[in-house]
């Protein structure tokens with residue numbers, strides 16, 4: 431999308447403090463960190479929300495979140511982390527390009543209650559953002575990680591029996607809605 435700030439970051443048009451990149455995804459430090467190491471993981475191709483992301487990318491983006499959470503917490507000495515994603519304006523999504531937040535947490539953290547950490551910019555973390563970048567990347571961005579598709583059909587670790595039970599005749603996972611599925615009858619009006 432031409433007017434999307436995260437598309438511009440993905441294309442390199444806007445500079446960012448990049449920590450991870452592969453063919454499809456990018457991770458960079460949040461400009462207004464809620465904690466030291468607060469970063470965002472995005473698909474390079476524009477998708478407004480998680481439900482707009484092609485379903486084969488849903489598993490991989492979470493595998494990258496898992497991979498980065500481990501590296502970031504180890505390298506920064508964090509004791510935990512919050513994972514979050516606002517989807518849609520009414521959910522508080524300020525940038526309408528899907529992003530998953532990793533917010534590392536520390537024993538010294540002033541915001542003790544879980545997601546409360548997401549509401550307040552940490553000015554010290556903001557001041558030290560370049561130091562955080564070099565502590566995480568150690569001078570070069572984290573190399574691409576191999577991910578597996580979210581579809582059990584493409585996951586070699588699924589047993590043949592599991593595949594039989596979870597796929598329809600076309601090899602589509604049964605638990606996925608297809609575009610033509612009628613889900614209207616169960617829709618609850620708000």
Ligand code: AMP
Nearest residue numbers: 446459460461462515516522523524525
């Ligand atoms: P959300 O409210 O979940 O949409 O969060 C958007 C996040 O993007 C906020 O935490 C912002 O601080 C962050 N953000 C906005 N512009 C940039 C940028 N150019 N580089 C890095 N982070 C940004």
Ligand code: ZN
Nearest residue numbers: 434437476527
């Ligand atoms: Zn975009």
